[in-house]
Amino acid sequence: MKSEILYPGAFPMVRVELAEGEHIKAESGAMVACSPTIDIESKMEGGFLGALSRKFLTGEKFFFQTLRASRGAGEVLLAPTVPGEIVVLDLDGVNEYMVQKDGFLAGADGVTIDSQMQSMSRGLLGGEGFFILKMSGKGMLLLNSFGAIHKVELKPSQEYIVDNSHLVAWSTTTSYNIEKATSGWVASFTSGEGFVCRFRGPGIVFIQSRNPGGFGAWVRQFIPISE
């Protein structure tokens, strides 16, 4: 399985080359185009209950689509819904990543997707909800972001502070605490940051350069209200 990011930048697309018999699972609706040798299947990853929990707990889609090169080698073009970058990770069986619900685009068959419960404070204040996706296993993983994707590399014990709505994915060797952006409660919210995540290395944190919620609020002011 080989992948290549086309048109890197705000509106990228991924070309994934599948050998005969190989398949890739992608977020439902991610397929843009594919070779005639590719079969598109809809699959409830993790069984019915797994899919159900993913749907209701993380807000991810109930079905994933599986693109299978069953009648010979071929290629698949995949794209996310929102404008923003795509990043390709290679899971080695030891590295694991937590991914916020809109961050998953596609994964090789060896990649396992679980919804995992967060701790109370992280669930309440982290902005990702109580359940997030955990990616483990072996193989290629495609993540997408809103805006550009930025990789923060943390050495052991190195700390970094990220606004919670800009998080895309982070490795499970990192740990983080939710805290107020400033020392005072009022200033925390008037500064526009509210809560932030203090990450501690080692590991990698992927952040997105735009905040989807903030963008939504900005767009809303231009939408006429009809009565």
Place this chain on the structure above:
Amino acid sequence: MTPLPNALCFGDEFPASGVPCLVHVEEHLLMIAFPSDRERAEGRSEEVPFSELTVSAGGLDHDQLVIKWVGSTGPRTLYLKNLDVIRAFRQAAPEHLTMPLERAAQQVRQVRQRHRMVWGIIGGTFLAIVLGLWFGSDLLVELALDRIPVEWEQKLGESAYHDFLVRQDVMKEGLAVAAVTEMTRRLSDSIPNNPYTFQITVVKSDVVNAFALPGGYIVVFTGLMKKAESPEEVAGVLAHELNHVLERHGLERIVKQLGIVAVVSIVLGNQQGMGGVMKQLGVELMTLKFGRAQETEADLTGLQLLHRAKINPSGMITFFQRLAEKDEGRVEWLSTHPMSSARAERLQAELAEMPKEDYEPFAFDWAKVRTALGTSPGTTP
């Protein structure tokens, strides 16, 4: 086939995501082998004696074992998740590591326990609220009812009462009215601390019915009186209806129908908003059906009231039974007061337990009352 890596190693010269490695626990040292396909640590391995290690718990959920040491190329950190390796390490670890290992394990347990506890508390609270609303609503309703003044209830009942009577043929005077008035007087005289002034109206109608509105407004249909063989039977129905008023059953139903929000607003003192809603509900009051529990309550308290007023309570029971047996005509009272043998039996049992009392007859002649109503004295209803 080479075994798969089971840990991540971090160090100054390694990438930030860490290098997968294969950790093997030997007798006095950790053997860390790096897979050969990594360009920086090509196929080499490190041996670290236990004496150089420090351990702690770490990772996103504090569920990984973090092993640190300073190697020849700088500080190294190992993140272990594989349970088999951790177990082997704990077994082989020397004395100076037992304490930190135990502490790390303790930490993992604590985090897990806290997780469980927090979710348990949340689940428990949720369950408690649901159960509390389910079982405690009656208590809330009671609380709310206590805060509604009797005058309110009267106003509400009064408007519904007048609305109803406008469309009916009301009996203003006569033997029947006098009889019912006497019954009511005897009954209400036996109610201690009665906050209500009962208003009884006799309505000319063949419908066998009688009902009570909140605030003490009671309507008796002549059809019911014609059906009764003795005044005690009518008094029994009256006692039952009076107790619906006394126990504020109508109000209770309304409050339950309005729901918990209204109940809370009453408890918290917002009575103004309730006025309009109650007026609206006034019409619905006519069709208000009391619950089974309320019926039983009115039955029993009615029986006791009859007893206190020295009116023979067996009239109440026989009338109920007779109405149930002969379902002829428009016996509306039964549709709202379904008669069951269990109900009559309960009343019988209750009556049997009461001390014997010398019941006093009414001053009026029931036969004359019935004649005045248009029933020939000989006919059995």
